[in-house]
Amino acid sequence: QQQVKQSPQSLIVQKGGISIINCAYENTAFDYFPWYQQFPGKGPALLIAIRPDVSEKKEGRFTISFNKSAKQFSLHIMDSQPGDSATYFCAGVFNQGGKLIFGQGTELSVKP
Amino acid sequence: EPEVTQTPSHQVTQMGQEVILRCVPISNHLYFYWYRQILGQKVEFLVSFYNNEISEKSEIFDDQFSVERPDGSNFTLKIRSTKLEDSAMYFCASSAGGGSTDTQYFGPGTRLTVL
Numbered sequence: 001q002q003q004v005k006q007s008p009q010s011l012i013v014q015k016g017g018i019s020i021i022n023c024a025y026e027n028t029a030f031d032y033f034p035w036y037q038q039f040p041g042k043g044p045a046l047l048i049a050i051r052p053d054v055s056e057k058k059e060g061r062f063t064i065s066f067n068k069s070a071k072q073f074s075l076h077i078m079d080s081q082p083g084d085s086a087t088y089f090c091a092g093v094f095n096q097g098g099k100l101i102f103g104q105g106t107e108l109s110v111k112p
Numbered sequence: 113e114p115e116v117t118q119t120p121s122h123q124v125t126q127m128g129q130e131v132i133l134r135c136v137p138i139s140n141h142l143y144f145y146w147y148r149q150i151l152g153q154k155v156e157f158l159v160s161f162y163n164n165e166i167s168e169k170s171e172i173f174d175d176q177f178s179v180e181r182p183d184g185s186n187f188t189l190k191i192r193s194t195k196l197e198d199s200a201m202y203f204c205a206s207s208a209g210g211g212s213t214d215t216q217y218f219g220p221g222t223r224l225t226v227l
Contacts (some may be wrong), residue, residue: 027204034215036218042201042227043219043221044155044203044218045217046216049213054189061162089154089155093212098160098214099160100145100157102154102156103154104153104154105155
């Protein structure tokens with residue numbers, strides 16, 4: 001019930017293309033959905049986040065689309081760049097205590 | 113920019129030994145967390161800590177694990193008797209508040225290898 005399922009496990013995109021990563025959740029007690037970006041040798045860092053009462057949030061080239069009825073959300077990276085190559089984790093956060101439940105992660109590689 | 117630091121970056125230990133992983137959270141943060149990531153798997157919540165008490169712990173966080181804030185700056189995770197399956201990357205995180213929208217800032221991690 002606490003799971004967040006993420007796909008694909010890995011993704012290869014050409015420079016300038018659109019990267020799309022999908023997540024689904026079961027637990028309706030989540031009330032915030034962040035995406036974290038992790039570079040090799042570093043800890044995860046917050047990239048962008050959305051509340052479930054919002055259907056879309058855009059920050060620069062990064063957009064979250066959220067479908068509350070389907071319990072699904074996705075990250076779109078427009079004009080993907082080699083510097084975007086990293087592992088991306090979606091997560092759900094419980095209101096009480098802020099515990100993060102992460103998806104399995106997507107390793108993105110953007111080819112020049 | 114303030115950041116969470118962790119030491120050591122890599123710890124190798126023998127099965128059954130005790131290890132202490134250390135973290136220095138961001139100075140004005142009040143909420144502290146430990147997560148772990150087994151190689152190739154997702155990041156998993158271990159424990160949250162606030163006001164010198166454990167707020168929540170996962171089923172992974174059994175009696176072999178303990179956390180402590182021994183002074184005003186450090187936050188430690190102790191594993192009393194390490195097992196092979198404790199081998200993982202351990203991340204410390206801190207946040208200013210404990211709500212869902214309060215950003216958790218992660219340290220670079222400590223890679224624990226149990227032989």
